[in-house]
Amino acid sequence: xxxxxxxxxxxxxxxxxxxxxxxxxxxxxxxxxxxxxxxxxxxxxxxxxxxxxxxxxxxxxxxxxxxxxxxxxxxxxxxxxxxxxxxxxxxxxxxxxxxxxxxxxxxxxxxxxxxxxxxxxxxxxxxxxxxxxxxxxxx
Amino acid sequence: xxxxxxxxxxxxxxxxxxxxxxxxxxxxxxxxxxxxxxxxxxxxxxxxxxxxxxxxxxxxxxxxxxxxxxxxxxx
Numbered sequence: 704x705x706x707x708x709x710x711x712x713x714x715x716x717x718x719x720x721x722x723x724x725x726x727x728x729x730x731x732x733x734x735x736x737x738x739x740x741x742x743x744x745x746x747x748x749x750x751x752x753x754x755x756x757x758x759x760x761x762x763x764x765x766x767x768x769x770x771x772x773x774x775x776x777x778x779x780x781x782x783x784x785x786x787x788x789x790x791x792x793x794x795x796x797x798x799x800x801x802x803x804x805x806x807x808x809x810x811x812x813x814x815x816x817x818x819x820x821x822x823x824x825x826x827x828x829x830x831x832x833x834x835x836x837x838x839x840x841x842x
Numbered sequence: 843x844x845x846x847x848x849x850x851x852x853x854x855x856x857x858x859x860x861x862x863x864x865x866x867x868x869x870x871x872x873x874x875x876x877x878x879x880x881x882x883x884x885x886x887x888x889x890x891x892x893x894x895x896x897x898x899x900x901x902x903x904x905x906x907x908x909x910x911x912x913x914x915x916x917x
Contacts, residue, residue, distance in 0.1 A: 728856045732863035733887075734895035780854050790860050794867070 707736040707836040711829060714842055715744030716760035717769065717784075723842045724787040730838065731794035739791075740829045742801035745842075746808070748784075749800060749815045755784045788819060797821045799828050843872045850879040851910060858884035859891060862915075866897065869917040874900075877913045885911045 708730035712723045723739055730737040741749050748754050762768035792798075799822045800815065812823075822828060833839045848865045850858040858879045865875050877888060889899045892915055900914040 725856050728860050732856065732859040733891040734863075780852060782853075782857055787856075790864070794860070794863060 706734070707738070707832075708838040708840075709738045709740070709829070709833040709836040710839070711740045711742060711841045712745035712748075713743050714760065715747045715757045717755065717757035718760050718772070719842050720745070720748050720754070720757055720784055721781075721787075723840075724784060724791060726840065727796055728787055728791050728794070731791065731796055735838075736795070736797075737791070738797040738799060738832050740799045740801065740824075740832065742804050746801055746804045746810070746815075749798075749819065750810070751814060751816060754788060754816075792819060797832075799824050799832065801825065843874070844870070845874045845876060847876045847878070850877065850881070850884075852880055854881055855883065857881075859887055862888050862913075863891065866895075866915065866917055871917055873917040875915045875917055877915070878910065879913075880910050885913070888913050888915075 708727065710723050710727055712720065714720070723745075727737040727739050748757060758766065759769040759772055798820050800820045802823050802825055804810070846865050846869050848861050850861050853861070858877065858881050862875070862877050865877070869875050879885070885902070889902065892899050898916045900916055903912045904910070905912060
């Protein structure tokens with residue numbers, strides 16, 4: 704242990720939320736620590752019932768492209784974001800929620816999936832988290 | 843010591859890796875964890891993860907004409 708992956712999830716797009724959670728789960732599965740800092744559009748995905756509600760980052764086509772990709776993902780047996788999040792938490796992954804985003808978006812803690820959130824913070828929390836990380840990504 | 847068997851046949855990235863890690867976490871030192879899968883990348887990535895965590899891979903066996911694999915790990 705001692706190695707760490709820290710991801711900033713700025714995007715709320717479905718495909719990018721998948722990227723973040725798959726990478727974070729991979730890090731945990733390979734014996735690293737992992738944290739995800741949810742900010743801006745990414746934080747919207749922590750609202751109750753919104754984890755899988757993001758659109759597609761490209762070719763969304765008013766939701767048609769998204770629907771098509773979802774179908775193909777089901778066919779390829781890709782698991783849900785909810786499942787990935789539960790695995791992430793079970794393997795000891797840490798979630799930090801951006802307080803400034805909450806203020807900008809007018810969000811209260813009651814609107815978020817607080818059972819997933821380990822820490823509420825700002826840029827200092829990310830830097831502190833990433834200070835000793837060997838992998839850090841901005842998605 | 844006990845044997846733990848996990849079946850991730852038909853599962854894709856990152857499930858085989860994640861389920862293997864979950865099983866290793868739950869197992870006690872000395873236990874044998876057997877992972878059965880079909881996802882090609884996981885066949886090499888599970889041993890990579892074990893090596894990084896200092897765990898011994900006892901055996902990697904290909905089955906069903908190379909369509910399936912079985913990895914044995916000592917926790």
